[in-house]
Every structure is written in C-alpha cells, then in structure tokens.
Amino acid sequence: MFDFQIIFIFIGCIATAAFILLVFGQHLFRSQQYHPRKIITPFEQKMFIRLNEAFPAQHVLAQVAFSALITSQNYKVRNRFNRKVTDFVILDQSMNVLAVIELDDPSHEGKEEEDALRDAMLHEAGYKVCRYTEIPTVRQLKQDIAS
Known part of the structure; x- marks a missing residue:
C-alpha cells in the first residue's frame, strides 16, 4: 500500500507539472x-531633443531604415543597405527629407571607412548627410542644414 x-x-x-507547462509554457518560451x-540611446536622446529645439516646424524621425530612403532595381545593390539604419532624418512640412543626421559615439572609432560608404550611398541618392561626434548647438545645426 505504501x-x-x-x-x-x-x-x-x-x-501537475505537465498542466503548468502546457498552460504557461508557451508564454515562458515566447518571453525568452x-x-x-x-x-x-541616452546620447541619441539628447540629440533628438536638440534637433527638435533647432527645427520645431519640421518633423524629426529617429532610427530610419535606409530602405525607407533609398532603393535600387539591382538586388546586390539593395543588399548593401538592406539592414542599415540612420540615426535621424529631418523632414519639412511636405514630408521631404531636409537632411540625414548621423551621431557617432565612440563605437564608430575605426569604422570611418564604413561610415563614408554609408554617407556616399545617401549622397548618391541626393540626401544631405551631417555627421556629428558631439551634440551640436542649435545654431550649428541650423547653419549646417541651411548650407
């Protein structure tokens, strides 16, 4: 009997364990x-605030995919920018791109050639690209975008 x-x-x-796993297991695996x-990032947040101060009448977008800005009929060319993202894009009231803003923190050290290739793609598509290593002043941003 024992x-x-x-x-x-x-x-x-x-x-009981099987029941708990059946009921809650799917949620546990999904959450992992x-x-x-x-x-x-916090550094980018400061830039976002500064861009909004400098351009209150424009739209400031963060983390915009290159594929939203440029395209190509050539699959191999599209592959070069497929997973790339810009830090910020400034749009005018008609939703035209005024400038692409890149903010380089210390993680960009040693990636100057890669950054230059990214900028070249955007320039070829007709975009103005401004790259900063520090948060610029409102005045500096206005000068850079206007020129």
Whole structure:
C-alpha cells in the first residue's frame, strides 16, 4: 500500500507539472525570445531633443531604415543597405527629407571607412548627410542644414 501512495503522489506531481507547462509554457518560451529595448540611446536622446529645439516646424524621425530612403532595381545593390539604419532624418512640412543626421559615439572609432560608404550611398541618392561626434548647438545645426 505504501508503494502505491508514492506512485500516486509521483504521478500527481508529473500531471501537475505537465498542466503548468502546457498552460504557461508557451508564454515562458515566447518571453525568452523577444525583449523590449530602447529605440535610442541616452546620447541619441539628447540629440533628438536638440534637433527638435533647432527645427520645431519640421518633423524629426529617429532610427530610419535606409530602405525607407533609398532603393535600387539591382538586388546586390539593395543588399548593401538592406539592414542599415540612420540615426535621424529631418523632414519639412511636405514630408521631404531636409537632411540625414548621423551621431557617432565612440563605437564608430575605426569604422570611418564604413561610415563614408554609408554617407556616399545617401549622397548618391541626393540626401544631405551631417555627421556629428558631439551634440551640436542649435545654431550649428541650423547653419549646417541651411548650407
């Protein structure tokens, strides 16, 4: 009789664990795959605020995909910019791009050639690109975008 009680308790524990896994397991596995993250870094947040101060009548967009800005009929060319993202894009009231803004933190050190290639793609498409290593003043931003 004692052995049957242990077996029933064991089976009950397994059944309870299976039930919990069935009900909550899908949620547990999903939560391990996807996690929220900040859209922009604290350094980029400061730039976003400064851009909005400098251009209150324009639209400032953050983290814009290159594929929203440029395209090509050639698949190999599209592959060069497929997963690239700009830091900021400034749009006028008619939703035309005034400038693309890149903010280079220390992680860009040693990537100058890669940054130059990114800028060249955007320039070829007809965009003005302004690249900064520090948060510029409102005056500097207005001068850079106007010129």
